[in-house]
Amino acid sequence: MATPREIVERAKKLRVRIEDANRRYYVLDAPTIDDAEYDRLFRELQALEASHPELASPNSPTQRVGAAPAEAFRTVRHRVPMLSINNAFADEEVAAFDRRVREGLGVESVEYACEPKFDGLAINLTYEDGALVRGATRGDGYSGEDVTANLRTVRPIPLRLHSTAPPRRVEVRGEVLMYRRDFDALNARQRDKGEKEFANPRNAAAGSLRQLDPRITASRPLRFFAYGLGEAEDLRLPETQARLLDLLADLGLPVCETREVAKGVDGMLAFYHQLAAKRARLPYDVDGVVYKVNRLDRQGELGFVARAPRFALAHKFPAEEATTEVTAIEVQVGRTGAVTPVARLQPVFVGGATVTNATLHNEDEVRRKDVWRGDLVVVRRAGDVIPEIVRVAKPGPRGRADAFRMPKQCPECQSAVVRLPDEAVARCTGGLYCPAQRKQALLHFASRRAMDIDGLGEKLVDQLIDGGLVRTPADLYKLTLDGLASLERMGEKSAQNLLAELERSKNATLPRFIYALGIRNVGEATARDLANHFGALEPLMAADEEALQGVADVGPVVALSIRRFFEEAHNREVIKALRKAGVHWDEGKRRATTRGRATGKSFVLTGTLPALTREAATELIESHGGRVTSSVSKKTDYVVAGTEAGAKLSRAEALGVPIIDEDGLLRLLNG
DNA sequence: GATCCTCGAGTTCT
């Protein structure tokens, strides 16, 4: 019979051996014991802990099979924010980065640490006295979700740092991802079980980490690579990024060995092209490379712009392309009657999603790209989102019926389709007689930036219009519980929710209401200008073209659209009916043109701000007299950048537009 | 008349 002390010792020894085996497998890539031996040790420890509950510890490797499910994830704040890195696509942008760095440091040449940019999920691991105490997702960069229980099941993540004198506290930044072969095997298992397959390794990793039941996470083959530090209390930092990665590896954290220190632009680009060539042979997905100024003291010297480090750059690979067949070229009718050709595609997996449609914009675009039905085409997701046909890879048989011809009649209402000279788009002339246009008009009316009626989606609008329950936006407010409940897929609960949303939407604002009307050429910005200028609906409706052109950014074309809209008796009736139904807003109060600190300044927002939503930030800026616009130009006074800032940030840098973060904005406005 | 800056509109998938 073993003494208690011997049992404690044995458990300790087993834990060390098991974690050591993990480390050798995942970190050093040099397994020392086989699977059977590993299993034997593991089961012995499990048995020991089961018969001696006092031995249990959250940092025992046996916990890697997962604890009991949680109700929800807590939100945790990162002690040091997890920054996003500016993106570059072209070689010139890399050269510009190097130039800025050299100028910032006042040196001739700079060394950069180059690493792959993993296509996974960034996480933050907190170790205290060497023990893993917390793991969180990146979230918005300032706070994320506490997924500690799940991360404990990820075997490459050490539960204890491999060090005899671990730092008091350290935050380790890295990426959780799934190897492609593990992903394939997982999907095969999901298929066998009749469960949903994942679109790509990234989604699979994300889905696995967001399981409320850690036992499910434990069954998923997740990997981890460390690449940086957050807070580091009482840890002697090395001099360079490269040495920092060595240090992480010494601490028992897996570090990707595909890395290099390169000199200048040529060195960075060489690494980039090398990795691009190896990309398909890597076991995991990468979406580019990351360059960081190698010397940590120089990193500190360069500092940050709007929470994006000036010392790092992500150089992305070009969007992935795939080849597929055009099965048909159909047309869609939009809100303004625009008849848009759309290519229906043989579903193809590209850039992390299955693509089945791609817009061809207009007739000229179809000619320019010379796309016919039956052609094989190259497809990519522009900006990794919107599918786009790049070019024809191989023409199909191209029979006479395979050419695209703009229909002479609207497919929805048979009205004539007309293309005005000098215009790129062809339009259905059916106006609101056309059901497609009526549906789009209704969707626009209900959209978030207009009347914000949640729950009025495409399917429902189809039913309402096709069933003749609704013809104009005003009819929406006549809907009854019984009328709604008669529709498909609409229970009493959903019907009640929709009615409540409609009721709520009656409390509108003048700019939203004007925008919701869907006047041609009047978008959000113009609606706001009109509301501010006229202060109320009546004078706007009564205004002639000359008066309308007195509004900033309204010229002859927009003025004509507005006058024509309000001249239409039908439109006036709808407006009357809407007001009668109870739709209302504050009138007579032109926005007090406060001569705030931002008067005359134009701002562009990009990325996610820590505290303010986009709407709140816009409102705040406008209340101080500033303007918020959507694209960056030389005339932009400030770009306000948050995390995940995109192309607008790079453009601002290229144009030399001042970049500020949320704090900077608040300081500017409040003086 | 040319050029630049903005805005509007259409679009895809999870």
Added chain:
DNA sequence: CTCGAGGATC
């Protein structure tokens, strides 16, 4: 996000 086009500016 991207294209097209309206409006302002020089």
